[in-house]
Amino acid sequence: MRGASVSDTSGITRRSGLRALAFGFTGAQATALIILVAAIILGPAVLYPVFLMKVLCFALFASAFNLLPGYVGLLSFGHAAYFGMGSYLAAWTAKYWGIDAEIAILIGGAAAGALGLVFGWLAIRRQGIYFAMITLALAEMVYFFCTEASFTGGEDGIQQVPRARLLGMFSMQADMSLYWLVAFVFLVGFLLIHRIIHSPFGLVLQAIRENEPRAVSLGYRVDQYKLLAFVLSAALAGIAGATKSQVFGIATLTDVHSSMSGEVVLITLIGGIGTVFGPAVGALLFGALETYLAPFGDWVTVTQGAIFVACVLAFRRGLIGELAARLRLSL
Amino acid sequence: MTARISRRAALGGVAAAAVLPSVRARAQGAKIRIGVLNDQSGPYRNTGGPTSVICCKQAVQEFGAHGFDIDVIYADHQNKPDLGAGIARQWYDRDGVDMILDVPTSSVGLAVGAVAKEKDKAYLNIGAATADLTGKQCAPSIVHWSYDTYMLAKSTGGATVRAGGTTWYFVTADYVFGHQLQRDATTFIESAGGKVLGASAYPFPGTSDFSAFLLQAQASGAKVLGLCNAGADTVNSIKQAKEFGLQARIAAMLMFITDVHALGLQTAQGLTLTESFYWDLNDRTRAFTDRVRPKTPDNWPNMIHAGCYAATLHFLKAVADMGVPAAKQSGSAIVSRMKAMPTDDDCFGHAHIREDGLLIVPSYLFQVKTPAESRGKWDYYKTAQVTPAEEAWRPLSEGGCYFVKS
Numbered sequence: 091m092r093g094a095s096v097s098d099t100s101g102i103t104r105r106s107g108l109r110a111l112a113f114g115f116t117g118a119q120a121t122a123l124i125i126l127v128a129a130i131i132l133g134p135a136v137l138y139p140v141f142l143m144k145v146l147c148f149a150l151f152a153s154a155f156n157l158l159p160g161y162v163g164l165l166s167f168g169h170a171a172y173f174g175m176g177s178y179l180a181a182w183t184a185k186y187w188g189i190d191a192e193i194a195i196l197i198g199g200a201a202a203g204a205l206g207l208v209f210g211w212l213a214i215r216r217q218g219i220y221f222a223m224i225t226l227a228l229a230e231m232v233y234f235f236c237t238e239a240s241f242t243g244g245e246d247g248i249q250q251v252p253r254a255r256l257l258g259m260f261s262m263q264a265d266m267s268l269y270w271l272v273a274f275v276f277l278v279g280f281l282l283i284h285r286i287i288h289s290p291f292g293l294v295l296q297a298i299r300e301n302e303p304r305a306v307s308l309g310y311r312v313d314q315y316k317l318l319a320f321v322l323s324a325a326l327a328g329i330a331g332a333t334k335s336q337v338f339g340i341a342t343l344t345d346v347h348s349s350m351s352g353e354v355v356l357i358t359l360i361g362g363i364g365t366v367f368g369p370a371v372g373a374l375l376f377g378a379l380e381t382y383l384a385p386f387g388d389w390v391t392v393t394q395g396a397i398f399v400a401c402v403l404a405f406r407r408g409l410i411g412e413l414a415a416r417l418r419l420s421l
Numbered sequence: 422m423t424a425r426i427s428r429r430a431a432l433g434g435v436a437a438a439a440v441l442p443s444v445r446a447r448a449q450g451a452k453i454r455i456g457v458l459n460d461q462s463g464p465y466r467n468t469g470g471p472t473s474v475i476c477c478k479q480a481v482q483e484f485g486a487h488g489f490d491i492d493v494i495y496a497d498h499q500n501k502p503d504l505g506a507g508i509a510r511q512w513y514d515r516d517g518v519d520m521i522l523d524v525p526t527s528s529v530g531l532a533v534g535a536v537a538k539e540k541d542k543a544y545l546n547i548g549a550a551t552a553d554l555t556g557k558q559c560a561p562s563i564v565h566w567s568y569d570t571y572m573l574a575k576s577t578g579g580a581t582v583r584a585g586g587t588t589w590y591f592v593t594a595d596y597v598f599g600h601q602l603q604r605d606a607t608t609f610i611e612s613a614g615g616k617v618l619g620a621s622a623y624p625f626p627g628t629s630d631f632s633a634f635l636l637q638a639q640a641s642g643a644k645v646l647g648l649c650n651a652g653a654d655t656v657n658s659i660k661q662a663k664e665f666g667l668q669a670r671i672a673a674m675l676m677f678i679t680d681v682h683a684l685g686l687q688t689a690q691g692l693t694l695t696e697s698f699y700w701d702l703n704d705r706t707r708a709f710t711d712r713v714r715p716k717t718p719d720n721w722p723n724m725i726h727a728g729c730y731a732a733t734l735h736f737l738k739a740v741a742d743m744g745v746p747a748a749k750q751s752g753s754a755i756v757s758r759m760k761a762m763p764t765d766d767d768c769f770g771h772a773h774i775r776e777d778g779l780l781i782v783p784s785y786l787f788q789v790k791t792p793a794e795s796r797g798k799w800d801y802y803k804t805a806q807v808t809p810a811e812e813a814w815r816p817l818s819e820g821g822c823y824f825v826k827s
Contacts, residue, residue, distance in 0.1 A: 138511055138514070138515045140507065140510055140511060140514070141507075141511065144507065237595065237624065243597075244595065244596055244597065244600075245528050245595065245596025245597055245598075245625060246502075246527070246528045246531065246596065246597040247502055247503075247528060247532075249502070249531055249532055249535055250535045250558075265514070334503075338503050338506055338507060338510075339506070339535065340502055340503050340506055340532055340535075342501070342502045342503055342528070342532075344501045344502070344503050344504070345503070380504070381507070381508075381511070390462065390497055390499070391462060391499075
């Protein structure tokens, strides 16, 4: 991870002109982005759009999560709290207030960001395993709150959420129109995350990851950087959850459960922690496993487990991380 | 001139003859696809799971050839509502599934119900207990078979009070199904002159240690411990109650013969529970069980499995009656045909489906035999009381189903 970031910084000095043209992308990253956009456009012709929408939501969720362990060096075990809260609030407001899709999604993101501000403020005071444990404990409290609170519908969840309209005029009933909205939300979130990582702010975050005392000695208020990164990550996770609740018309305890926090870690791990494109690839692989193995009944969980073990043993840097290392590129 | 016309007519005839077989071939190739969606790996695997699929396939096999192919697929919803709704959506949209069967766990059952309503596709729920499927969240394309919370509470709750179990304490799974069961049971217990002393709700799923809740039940001094849960949770709580030497008698609000088998008679003896099917009820149920038993030797059919068989059979009869093209077009059309036709099968005998989608059959209060009374494999039940079909279920007017005209 350290080696990759060193080549990253030297890349900035060498090709800064080109980068500015390509929204901060290196040549390899621009190629990967073109492949990604092409896949999003051509995907629905081959695969089931609802499945792809789920993958895009998880890809955004994992990319948002990746911001913390990948670029600040903070491993959060409680990201389901932000994902789930975004999902619940978007579903609730869309169902009972009848608001537009984009407002519901933004409300979900804002609520998750606010929650992230409180939780982040507490959690960033510690590092490593203690940080992970605090985020886990806070997320468990959110889970308990959601099982008991009446507005979440308990185990039943918020069901039969209507697909809201977009900007008050476009119907989102058809799968394909909703697909373009989800694709748009994902791409905006993805580009934002990319921009955050490659901004001066992102470089400070990476400096904190590499050597926090040195960043402090250089005069950076490390806690403020960490907190902002935490809030951004939580808000984007909330937007991913809110979008998912729009797709499926349902928000349930699954979204806030600790297994969801684990899933996002695994998705990011499979794709490659600390790579821009890794989480999206991980989400596709993970979504495919869950959906296409469903007919095999009780073998789903066994197969998933075996694949995870294989991935962690054989590709420790994740699929994209290994690929990037093989090609000596930063993806 | 005439020659030319006749030549043209002849050509047309040849062309028509060439087209005809292909049309007929397409009609023959019409396929009805059934998707069994249930818990294949979790706590409800034995009560539904693979045996539900086997019973569905048994119905397809017995239904025989009626000029269309029938295909059965299945999937595991892992008791997650969003996963279940996602699979249902994909099946209806993409995989050409015409009917979804089973779907235990009330939260998943309701989520799939919403999809079936949106897509106007047939949905025969057997495994979910919630009475809302034919009540507040009913839909014209939904049928609910075998049991619901109202029927269980009326049979188990009311009858146990009359047998002297006047004070109750509930241990309840903390989700819609558990609360609904407790609420309904409380109504019947109180109207029969009994009293509920208290209740403990425990987190679902994921609780395996019930000791704290059982101790509270014991401290309350209630004569009856009412278990408002299902599957492995019921089995675990009964086992632990026996280990604690709980004095109260146990009334399982939802329990199946498959659970009794898992417990063993030594632990389960004396329990009271309600089912609408038992393999040893009469000659027809025994005949059905003999046919299906070789395919599932370790898991004999309970009322969910019997429901999967009977509902599939009735569905296929309705499809054959109205023709495949009409059936594929609208789920509510198939279901209204199913409601119009009386049902007749080996598991439930002659019955009918009510306007709101509920199958109207008698319910049986069973008491589990002692090891000495049991004469063979799976000989577990003696009938304690039968509630006739017209009294067993929630009155049509009380359900609140939007399309029922009262």
